Amino acid sequence: MQCALCQNTKKLCKSHIIPEFFYKELYDKKHRFKGVYSIWGKIVFHFKGFRERLLCEDCEKKLSSYEKYLRDVLLEQYPKIMELKVGDKLYFNVNYKKIRLCYLSILWRMSIATKRFFKNFSIPEYEGKLKDLLNRDDPGNPNEFGYIAIVPLMNNSFKRAWFIDPHLGKMNGDDICFVMFGGILYIFFITFTNNPRAAEAFIQRENKWLITAVDVKDTLLDKYIRNAQKIIKKSQ
Secondary structure, three states: OEOOOOOOEOOEEEEEOOOHHHHHHHOOOOOOEEEEEOOOOEEEEEOOOOEEEEEEHHHHHHHHHHHHHHHHHHHHHHHHHOOOOOOOEEEEEOOHHHHHHHHHHHHHHHHHOOOHHHOOOOOHHHHHHHHHHHHOOOOOOOOOOOEEEEEEEEOOEEOOOOOEEEEEEEEOOEEEEEEEEOOEEEEEEOOOOOOHHHHHHOOOOOOEEEEEEEEHHHOOOHHHHHHHHHHHHHHO
């Protein structure tokens, strides 16, 4: 079969759409986690992170190396993230190329994925550009598919196990994708015109990354979390 990234005809791996380490906090004793689907009003059990046959072994290894780097960065920063209060900002150093390529690969995989978790998100007109950047190991410019990382707190508490499926939206005229995994809300700017405030929060070539803590009520997620809570309550 044809690899979705390099386009070569090879045996395909079961590739994670979102890296497996983000699911760690979700698994119960039976190694399963609950998927709360507000669009259908139901809960579905999953036994592994969302995967599809997308990549050949070579491309899988390449993207996995970026995922490993991101995992190491976040595992180091999670203790600090857990201490954040509303309004706090956390700055830390990262490798611009590795971290950008990892998140670009996640954005691209979410767009081409067919699992129902990704049903509300697709940017086919940008998939070619993303794929080209990944094939060339080019992280692009900071404003090119730039993204903001936000920690939404509920009662000043960090919820690492929170996942929200990706959705398209608008922000100051720009097309955005917002998605949450590992307790962090990511807002990807699919298009970017002139938003200096957002640009300041993008990862910069100087290898600086900013994560900001906000109250969940002040984010795009509030209604999705309230819907999920209602579904969970009905199932109990």
